[in-house]
Structures are given as structure tokens and as C-alpha cells.
Amino acid sequence: xxRAYDYTHxxxxxxxxxxxxxxxxxxxxxxxxxxxxxxxxxxxxxxxxAGHVAVLLRQSKPFPYMKLPPHIRAKIISEVxxxxxxxxxxxxxxxxxxxxxAPEFSKRNRLALLRTCKDVYSEALPILYAQQxxxxxxxxxxxxxLQIGANRRFIKFIRSDTYNSQSARTVFHLLQEATDFKRxxxxxxxxxxxxxxxxxxxxxxxxxxxxxxxxxxxxAGIDILCFDHAAFHMREKDEHGQTRVIQWGPSxxxxxxxxxxxxxxxxxxxx
Numbered sequence: 001x002x003r004a005y006d007y008t009h010x011x012x013x014x015x016x017x018x019x020x021x022x023x024x025x026x027x028x029x030x031x032x033x034x035x036x037x038x039x040x041x042x043x044x045x046x047x048x049x050a051g052h053v054a055v056l057l058r059q060s061k062p063f064p065y066m067k068l069p070p071h072i073r074a075k076i077i078s079e080v081x082x083x084x085x086x087x088x089x090x091x092x093x094x095x096x097x098x099x100x101x102a103p104e105f106s107k108r109n110r111l112a113l114l115r116t117c118k119d120v121y122s123e124a125l126p127i128l129y130a131q132q133x134x135x136x137x138x139x140x141x142x143x144x145x146l147q148i149g150a151n152r153r154f155i156k157f158i159r160s161d162t163y164n165s166q167s168a169r170t171v172f173h174l175l176q177e178a179t180d181f182k183r184x185x186x187x188x189x190x191x192x193x194x195x196x197x198x199x200x201x202x203x204x205x206x207x208x209x210x211x212x213x214x215x216x217x218x219x220a221g222i223d224i225l226c227f228d229h230a231a232f233h234m235r236e237k238d239e240h241g242q243t244r245v246i247q248w249g250p251s252x253x254x255x256x257x258x259x260x261x262x263x264x265x266x267x268x269x270x271x
Contacts, residue, residue, distance in 0.1 A: 065120075153177045219264060
């Protein structure tokens with residue numbers, strides 16, 4: 001410190017918790033000898049820096065977050081991790097390690113909350129995974145479910161643009177761990193599939209999962225497994241011998257649902 005100057009050093013204080021000013025800042029040159037220092041000012045009277053005014057700082061105490069009621073904590077977590085669009089859009093990162101991730105969701109660093117402590121982590125996971133996850137296809141769904149490991153038990157809603165039989169089997173195998181699963185829907189499955197063939201293929205992919213969704217209601221899985229109206233098409237030849245692609249109508253969709261129910265009935269009888 002040099003009394004010839006107003007200041008000598010600039011010091012930057014950094015802390016995860018904010019600093020609170022215990023005593024207000026004063027300037028020795030601004031203190032008149034006739035005046036007395038207020039209770040909020042501290043004048044050093046001894047030692048090398050006598051005559052200078054000290055600045056006293058104290059770190060604030062952490063907010064007692066865990067003392068809040070559980071429903072309030074749940075609301076706070078929901079505000080942080082819930083996407084405004086109503087769903088989390090996933091993609092597959094290309095390269096050596098094909099990892100499923102959400103570009104728009106991740107860049108806001110919302111998951112930093114999960115790294116605060118084990119208690120917050122445990123409370124946040126069910127809220128995070130209760131959202132709808134939107135995937136470009138079943139291959140990305142399978143990668144994602146494998147990545148999150150035991151956390152897939154919290155998954156509730158999945159939306160997929162496309163359906164691939166091989167990766168779909170992996171998806172439905174892993175979804176057996178999601179005990180409170182609500183819905184999986186597909187925008188497109190096939191451009192050339194008659195109802196009879198679709199029934200056989202879809203049931204082969206989903207059989208174990210369908211039969212295990214609800215032991216008391218063998219058809220519960222059919223309500224969870226959803227396909228858009230334009231998910232299936234079939235190819236037929238017209239009177240001129242030209243091939244045309246026809247979207248399934250209501251009759252084909254009803255035939256498909258009834259066919260799955262019959263497959264379930266047959267599987268139950270075998271047991």
C-alpha cells in the first residue's frame with residue numbers, strides 16, 4: 001500500500017457463493033477528523049496500514065434447497081429440465097462413437113443441476129425422463145436406451161420417425177425395464193406391407209414386451225404401441241398392370257389391431 005496513491009492493487013475475488021459486504025467501503029481521505037466513523041466503517045488504527053479503511057466481506061450461506069418441501073423442489077427441477085417444445089429431439093452423433101444426444105437441449109446446460117448432489121440427482125431423473133423423446137429412427141432409440149443404462153426404467157414417452165425391425169427388437173427388449181411406460185409411436189413403418197405381413201412382423205419384434213406390459217391386461221401393450229395413420233402403405237397393381245402405393249385405410253388398421261390381439265391370444269394359450 002502506498003499512501004501517495006488512491007490504490008495500489010486490484011484484487012478479484014471468486015466464489016461459488018456470492019460475497020456480502022459486512023462493512024461499507026470508506027476512504028481515509030474522505031473522513032474528516034471532526035467526524036467519527038459509523039458502525040459500518042472500520043478504520044485500521046494500528047500497524048503498517050493504520051489510517052486506512054478496511055472492507056470486510058463474507059460469503060453468503062448456501063440456499064437451504066433441500067429443506068424445501070419435495071413438491072416445491074419438483075417444480076424447480078421441472079422448470080430447469082423440461083423442454084419448452086414439449087419433447088426432447090435426439091440425433092445420432094456420427095463418427096467413431098455413435099452416441100445419441102440432444103443438440104438443442106444439451107447446449108443450454110440444463111443437466112448441470114444433476115451434478116449438484118446425489119439427492120438432487122435422484123429427484124431429477126424421473127422428471128427428466130418423463131418427457132417425450134423424439135428420435136429419427138429405432139436405431140437411435142436403441143443407442144440411447146443402452147447409453148442411459150438403468151435409467152431407462154424412468155422412460156415414459158417415445159416418438160420415432162421410422163421403424164427398422166432389427167433395431168426395434170432391441171428397443172422393445174430394453175423397454176421391458178420401463179415399468180411405467182406410457183406410449184411409443186411411429187410415423188412411418190413400411191411402404192410395402194399388407195396387414196397380414198405387418199401383423200406377423202410387428203408381433204415378432206414386440207412379442208416379449210407386449211406380453212409383459214401388464215400381467216392383468218394382456219392387451220395393454222396394444223394401447224401403448226401406436227402407429228400414425230400414414231405409417232403403413234401397400235403396393236398393388238391397377239387394371240393397367242401399373243404398381244401403385246396405397247396408404248392403409250381404416251379397414252386395414254382395424255385388421256392390424258385385431259390381428260395383434262389374436263397373436264396375443266395364441267401366445268397366451270401356449271403358456
